[in-house]
Every structure is written in C-alpha cells, then in structure tokens.
Amino acid sequence: MERGTTLFLKIAVFLIGITVLALCIFLLPWLANYTAEMYPEYAYLQYPVLIGLYVTAIPFFFALYQTLRLLNNIDKNNAFSEFSVNALKNIKYCANAISILYVIGSIFLISQNALHPGIALAGFIIIFASFVIAVFSAVLQKLLKNAIEIKSENDLTV
Template identity: 65%
Template sequence: MKRETLFLKIVVILIGLPVLALCIFWLPTIPNKTAGDYPVYLVYPVLIGVYVTVMAYFVALYQALRLLSYIDKNKAFSELSIKALKNIIYCAIIISILYGAGMPLIYEMAQEADAPGLVVLGLVMTCAPIVIAVFAAVLQKLLKNAIEIKSENDLTV
C-alpha cells in the first residue's frame, strides 16, 4: 500500500507547487500590472478573494495528505478519515462560495476588459469545487457505512 500512497502524496504535492509559485511570484504583481486597466475597487477584493481561496485549497490538500497517511497506517476506516473528508468538503464549499460571491466583480472586470472568458473561468471556479464536495460527501457516506459494517462484524465475532 505504501507505494501507491507515496505516488498519490507526490501528486498532491505537485498539484500544490504551481499554485504556491503563482501566489508567491505572480499574484503580488497583479495590482501594479492592472493599475491602469481596472479600478482599485475591483482589483483588491478579487486579489483578497483569490488568496483566501488559495488558503482553503492548501487546507484541502493538507487534509488529503492526512487521509493518505491514515491509509498508510491502516486507519482508513476510522473517524479520522471521516473528519478529513469533512474538512475537504468544507474547503470546497468555501472556495465555491467565495467565487460565487465574487462573480459580480469578475463580471465587472470582464466588462471593463471586454473579455467574456473571465466569466466562464469564474463559473468553472465556482462549479468545480461543488463537484469535489459532492464526490467527497459520497466517499464520506461510503466510509461511514463501511465503518458501521466493520463494527458490526467485530461485534459478531
């Protein structure tokens, strides 16, 4: 099992590295680059929203790493795994709500720049976390049922 989870842990880390690089090198330059294109009341709320969603994203990645470590320790069918999945669901919902709430700002920026692709990107960033939250909720429900079946079998023996 450790080899498969090691691969998945590496994938989770590799998923996080480009986002971290963007947050360190690209996002801080946005206010300077967009100074003449967009009003300040549009740029900074969007920038703050992106940073908050990135924090939720990294919390979700950390919870995924914890879940993989529980699988390594043969604690996959435990309340700890259910809690990690619940935290992933919360993070996905937070990201979706923040992008949904920021859609008026994204729409306004798209109107200013005449770029309708920004609205589509905002919709994708609103809907994709919902899909992840639903998937995690289904996994959480299956895990709860498996734990219940396991506890019944342990009582039977």
C-alpha cells in the same frame, strides 16, 4: 492501498500545493499590477480581487493538508476510522467554501461591471470543479461511514 500508490498521490498533492503557492506568490501580484496598468479604469479593483484570491487559497491549502493526512492514515492501514470521515468532511467544507467565495467574487465583479468573459469562464470552471469535489467528498464520507458501521458490526459478531 499500496504504498507506491499513496506515495504517488502524496507527490501529486505536494506538487499541486507548490504550484498554487508559487502562483500566489509570484504570478498573482504581477498579474494584478499588469492589469491595473493596462486597464486604469479598473485599477481600484486590484487589491479587492487580489485579497479575494488569497482568501480562497486558505481553504484550498487546508483541503490539501486534509488530503495528506488522509493519505497518511491510509498508509497506516487506518482508513476505516472517524478521522478519515472527518477529513473528508473538512475537504467537503473547503470545496464548498471555495465555490461560495468565487460566487461572491463573481457577483462583486458583475456589480462593478468588470467581469470579463474569460475571467468569468475561469471562475465558473473553478466553481464547478469545487462543487464536484464537494459532492464526491460527501459521497465518500457517507460510504466510509457505512463501511465503518459494517466493520464494527462484523468485529462484534466475531
């Protein structure tokens, strides 16, 4: 992969991370306070929902970190390595964790009769996107493992 392509991807990952971090720091607390003021009957959910969203940010940022490490590995022409396989495996686990956490949060909000359809739609989009990322990571992980095996067999024959 060309250096310019990985640089573009690194910038994209960095911008995604900065955007989500800014949303976590500035928008989420404001939105939680605003929602608690507008709907006092659901004010008791302010902190559990906020904590749940912050907990889901942990695997998200870890997956971004693994992506940056994977891109650095590609820059070093070391894409076909166990490190890359492990990075993809970690990304898959993070995506699955995000999906599971959002399902748990949705079940919790449904049990409290507090799941607004708009919030449900956003949550289901995140669950679906995380599931798609997990599937693609698993496919890439398997392909990379097979490519590493073929490469090692070719290295032995030469």
